[in-house]
Amino acid sequence: MQLLGPEAADRLYDAMGSARETSGGSAANTMAGIAAMGGRAAFVGQVAADQLGSIFAHDIRALGVQFDTAPLQSELPTGRCLILVTPDAQRTMNTCPGASHQLRPDALDEALIRSAPLLMLEGYLFGPELPRQTLFHAVEIARSAGNRVAFTLSESVCIAGRREGFQAMIDRGGIDLLFANEEEAVQLTGAADLDGAVRALQLKVPTLVLTRGAAGALALENGARTDVPAVPVQQVVDTTGAGDLFAAGFLAARCKGHGIERQLMTGGIAAAEVISHFGARPIADLAELVRL
Amino acid sequence: MQLLGPEAADRLYDAMGSARETSGGSAANTMAGIAAMGGRAAFVGQVAADQLGSIFAHDIRALGVQFDTAPLQSELPTGRCLILVTPDAQRTMNTCPGASHQLRPDALDEALIRSAPLLMLEGYLFGPELPRQTLFHAVEIARSAGNRVAFTLSESVCIAGRREGFQAMIDRGGIDLLFANEEEAVQLTGAADLDGAVRALQLKVPTLVLTRGAAGALALENGARTDVPAVPVQQVVDTTGAGDLFAAGFLAARCKGHGIERQLMTGGIAAAEVISHFGARPIADLAELVRL
Numbered sequence: 403m404q405l406l407g408p409e410a411a412d413r414l415y416d417a418m419g420s421a422r423e424t425s426g427g428s429a430a431n432t433m434a435g436i437a438a439m440g441g442r443a444a445f446v447g448q449v450a451a452d453q454l455g456s457i458f459a460h461d462i463r464a465l466g467v468q469f470d471t472a473p474l475q476s477e478l479p480t481g482r483c484l485i486l487v488t489p490d491a492q493r494t495m496n497t498c499p500g501a502s503h504q505l506r507p508d509a510l511d512e513a514l515i516r517s518a519p520l521l522m523l524e525g526y527l528f529g530p531e532l533p534r535q536t537l538f539h540a541v542e543i544a545r546s547a548g549n550r551v552a553f554t555l556s557e558s559v560c561i562a563g564r565r566e567g568f569q570a571m572i573d574r575g576g577i578d579l580l581f582a583n584e585e586e587a588v589q590l591t592g593a594a595d596l597d598g599a600v601r602a603l604q605l606k607v608p609t610l611v612l613t614r615g616a617a618g619a620l621a622l623e624n625g626a627r628t629d630v631p632a633v634p635v636q637q638v639v640d641t642t643g644a645g646d647l648f649a650a651g652f653l654a655a656r657c658k659g660h661g662i663e664r665q666l667m668t669g670g671i672a673a674a675e676v677i678s679h680f681g682a683r684p685i686a687d688l689a690e691l692v693r694l
Numbered sequence: 695m696q697l698l699g700p701e702a703a704d705r706l707y708d709a710m711g712s713a714r715e716t717s718g719g720s721a722a723n724t725m726a727g728i729a730a731m732g733g734r735a736a737f738v739g740q741v742a743a744d745q746l747g748s749i750f751a752h753d754i755r756a757l758g759v760q761f762d763t764a765p766l767q768s769e770l771p772t773g774r775c776l777i778l779v780t781p782d783a784q785r786t787m788n789t790c791p792g793a794s795h796q797l798r799p800d801a802l803d804e805a806l807i808r809s810a811p812l813l814m815l816e817g818y819l820f821g822p823e824l825p826r827q828t829l830f831h832a833v834e835i836a837r838s839a840g841n842r843v844a845f846t847l848s849e850s851v852c853i854a855g856r857r858e859g860f861q862a863m864i865d866r867g868g869i870d871l872l873f874a875n876e877e878e879a880v881q882l883t884g885a886a887d888l889d890g891a892v893r894a895l896q897l898k899v900p901t902l903v904l905t906r907g908a909a910g911a912l913a914l915e916n917g918a919r920t921d922v923p924a925v926p927v928q929q930v931v932d933t934t935g936a937g938d939l940f941a942a943g944f945l946a947a948r949c950k951g952h953g954i955e956r957q958l959m960t961g962g963i964a965a966a967e968v969i970s971h972f973g974a975r976p977i978a979d980l981a982e983l984v985r986l
Contacts, residue, residue, distance in 0.1 A: 415752060418752075418756060419756045419757075420753035420754070420756045420757050420975065422714060422715070422716050422973065423714070423715040423749060424714045425712065452744075452745055453744055453745040453746050453771070454745050457713075457715060460707060460710075460712070460713070461713060462712070464710060464711045479745070683712065
C-alpha cells in the first residue's frame with residue numbers, strides 16, 4: 403500500500419486498465435460484514451459531496467449500517483484506492499485518501515459512540531495528525547462510557563512512522579482487542595518471527611487476534627492461545643478486504659456471545675468469501691454461509 | 695428495461711441493495727469487446743463532466759477504444775442504469791439516460807465516421823428525437839463515404855413507439871446489418887414466431903443476425919441461413935451485455951474476413967464470457983478465449 407496525492411493518482415489511473423468500482427474502506431468493510439451477518443453496526447468516516455461519496459453512502463446504508471457523518475465540503479474528493487490485482491491474487495493498493503483523512507474530532511457523534519459496546523478503529527487513520535487526533539477523541543468517548551476498543555493495524559505503512567505513538571497507546575492499555583496479520587505484528591514489534599511478535603504483544607492487549615492467510619488465524623486471550631485453520635477457498639481471486647472481513651466475522655460472533663474458537667472460525671468464513679471474488683465487500687449471503 | 699427520470703432513479707436507488715459500478719452502454723460494450731479482441735474501434739457518445747463520466751472515459755480508453763466526444767456541460771449527470779439481477783440471472787434494467795440522450799448531430803466527428811468501414815448504431819438512442827436525429831446524421835456521413843451501417847435493436851421498448859420510423863429506415867435500405875434477439879425481432883415485425891420474423895426481415899437487410907440465448911444464434915446472408923449453437927457456460931450469472939458482446943465477437947471476426955459461421959461462433963464466445971459474471975464488459979482475455 404502506498405499513499406498517493408491527487409496528481410500521482412490521476413497519472414496512475416490514466417495508465418491503469420479498465421476497472422470496476424466498489425465501495426471499500428477498512429473499517430467500513432468490517433461494519434458492512436457485521437451487518438451482513440445480522441449484527442448492528444454504525445460507521446463513522448468522511449466522504450465528499452460527490453458521486454463516489456453518494457455511492458459509498460448508498461452501499462453502506464443499504465447493508466443496514468448506520469452512517470451519518472456529513473460529507474466534507476471542500477475541494478477534496480471522496481477517497482479512493484486504485485487496486486491492481488494480479489492473476490495470482492496479489493494486490494497493490496494505491497490510496498488517495500481525499501476527504502477521509504480530514505475527519506475532525508468534532509465530526510464525531512458522541513452519543514453514538516457511547517451507545518456502542520465496542521468501538522473499532524482502523525490503522526489507516528492513525529498516520530496523519532488530524533484523523534489520529536479524531537481516533538484518540540473517539541477512544542476517550544468510548545472509555546468514558548466503559549466501552550471496549552478494538553484496533554486493526556491495517557497496513558504496516560500506517561504505523562511505520564508512528565510506531566512509538568502506537569506503542570504508547572497500547573502500553574497505556576488503550577486497546578482491548580488488537581487485530582493484525584502476521585507481517586504487521588512482526589513489523590510493529592520488531593520481532594524475528596510470529597512467536598516473537600506474539601510474546602511481545604500478548605501482555606499488552608487483553609485479546610490479540612492474528613491472521614496468517616492460508617495458515618489460518620490465532621487468538622491470545624486470558625493467557626490461552628487458540629489456533630484455527632483457514633477456511634478452504636476454491637480459487638483465491640483478490641485478497642483485498644480479507645482482514646476487514648475476518649474482523650467482521652470475529653466481532654459478529656463475539657457480540658453474539660460465542661466462544662473464541664467460533665469467533666475465529668466465523669472470521670475465517672467471512673474472509674474466505676471475500677477473497678473468492680474481486681472487491682472488499684461480501685457478495686454471498688454471509689449469515690447463510692456461517693449457518694452452514 | 696424502463697427509462698427513469700432523475701427523481702424516480704434516486705428513489706429506486708435508495709431502495710436498492712449495495713451495488714457494484716461498472717462502465718456500460720450497449721454500443722460502448724460492443725466497442726470494448728472489439729478492442730479486447732484486437733480490433734480497432736472508436737466510440738461516439740456523451741457523458742457529463744462528473745466522476746462517473748471520467749470513469750467511463752477512462753475504462754473505454756484503457757481498452758484501446760478511441761473516445762473523443764466532449765462531456766456535456768449542463769446540469770444533467772452521466773447516464774446510468776440501475777440493474778437488478780436475480781439469482782437465476784434475470785435482470786431488470788432501469789435507465790436514467792442523463793447526458794447520453796443529449797447527443798447532438800453537431801457533436802459527431804465526420805472525419806472519424808468517414809474513416810470507419812463500419813458504423814454501428816444502438817437502438818437505445820433511436821427513441822428520443824434529438825439522439826435519433828444524430829443517428830440519422832451519422833448514417834448520412836457513413837453512407838456518403840461508402841461505408842456499411844449496422845444497427846442493434848437493443849430493447850424493444852426503444853423501438854415500440856418508433857416502429858414506423860424504424861421500418862421506414864430499414865425499407866429504404868439504410869441498414870446493412872441488423873442485430874436483434876428473438877423477442878425483439880418478433881416484436882418489431884409483429885410476426886407470430888421466429889420464422890415469421892426471419893421471413894419478414896431477411897429481404898429488408900443484407901445481413902440479419904438473430905441471437906436466441908441458450909438456443910444459439912443464426913444469420914441470414916445472401917439468401918442462406920446459418921445456425922450455430924450457444925457456447926456452453928458453467929453458470930449464467932448476469933445476462934447484461936450478452937447481445938452487445940455477441941455483436942462485438944461477430945464484428946471482430948467479420949472485420950478480419952472470417953466466414954459467417956465463424957462470425958457467429960466468435961459472437962457466441964464473447965457473449966458466453968460476459969454472462970458468466972456480473973457486468974456488461976468482458977473480464978477474461980477474449981482474444982485468448984477465441985484463440986482456444
